Amino acid sequence: MRLPPLIAVRFFEATARHLSVRQAAHELHVTPGAVSQQVRKLEEFLGCALFERLPRGLALTPAGCDYQAVCGDALARIGHATERLSAPTRRVVLVSCTPGFAVQWLVPRLQQFLQQAPELDVHVSTTHRAVDLPGEGVHFAVRHGLGRYPGLHAEVLLADDLIPVCSPRLVAPRRTARLADITGPQLLHDEHRDDWRLWCQAHRLPQVDCEQGVVFAHSNGAIEAAVAGRGFALVRRGLVARELATRALIGVPTGALSTPLAYHLVYPPETLIDPALRRFRAWIVAQGAEG
Template sequence: MPKPPLESLRFFEAAARRLSVKLAAEELHVTPGAVSQQLRKLEDCLGQPLFERHARGLTLNTAGRDYLAACQRALAEIDRATAHLIAARRVILLSCTPSFGAQWLIPRLQDFLRAHPRIDVHVSTGNRVVDLATENIHFAVRHGLGDYPGLSVSKLLDDELVPVCAPTLPARLDALSGERLLHDEHRGDWRLWSRAAGLNTLDCEQGVVCVDSNAAIEAALAGRGYALARRSLLQIELAAGRLRQLPAPPLPSALAYYLIHRPDTVRDPEMGIFKQWLLEQAAATQNKSPPSGGLET
């Protein structure tokens, strides 16, 4: 027995309810010709007409009236089932800084969403420290020393700073000059790096100060100067050749990116899946084996 296409049934339901090809087309945002084509396809599939066609519109015949009632029940059931599935999607809320979100998390997140279509991840970016308990945030990524009492803590990424530039600029130390430096809000980073690299003549008081490290990286990508940025956030740009690292040692930092959450959060299976994915992605970034449970404090 042939099965009519679902699209034809929806076109039929709209035309039968409105008794007008034109009004059905307006409702469905298609042309009247498209509606007529779907109606003919359905009638051909069923082997009998469903309408009596007149100059002023349509009239359902007996078969059409019976079929409309059955289609409306079936379509309503499909709509209810769809709404139930959508409502059943698990939403995970994560807070992080704009630079971590834009440079590291978002480029990788689409892979997770494709692998887990029933999980939605809502990312809130900002530099404000959120309260996981009172604001109902499931996870947060913090940049600090890892001391977060009462919370579960897993180190994600170390925080070496490396000098980078776009391919349009020479990736050489002798090309560095004060006016070409791109600073983030921590203006002292270039001073610390130049001292560690032995470039004591570099005037680190010059250059453009950006609102945050993400803005500094964007300026570097546009060829506006040299940025000092966290290597862990630049992996994709460096691998793609959109940025080049200057031949100089990185500036180590005691700071790192940490994933934190309330201890009971990962009792939810979907939350546990998302946490493990984050740890695996971070381990791949730094070529390490992912921790089984993270650093618990």
């Protein structure tokens, strides 16, 4: 079997993934010159060019594209096998999501999974940033959007049908909230979304000024303020299931707002090579199907 120099393969795969010698060098903790040298060494070994050197960066040649696909899969398999052998008793699953999604949906359900899989640990990293999953060693991310993430597999985890909710104290002594109770100053916003404007347009409420209200850094803040009786939050029902069940929050009896957006479980295709990661993926997708 004729094998290439494996160090050169690793340097090539990082460069191909980033399409940048500088970023590959940063990931590998070496100099850009060392990366360029190893890539040239691999091209000489193979007898073909893997990159086109352009004035403003790199582009893969057709041969480079084919080789990257094979090398990326091979290195991922080696990495997963190494993890299993070097830490046979416990495995870590790293999940990235927003703080609001973690607090309201993921973390309350995790204890069930950990009881089913005591040999696994789940580390939840909260951020609004779209992390580089392969580059940062993250196995899964939950992202809100249309599900278009080049190079990653995405599957719908939760639909994004939104309902307005408030504390019963806000409309006491009545036990129900009405559409007419919603006013501009009482809106509780997530600064990362424009839900109230879309919802009011869909329900033909031009009298509600969606520029008013209080803006929070994430949906969890809006939900907490709603529980405290400070106004109306617009959220997915599944994120406040506990609060609705205990009547810490009540919903306004209107139709939910359907959108093409959803929460997606996102991961590199090679992630599911690992049986432990396949197990976590199956669990979280089943949880999403339940709402």
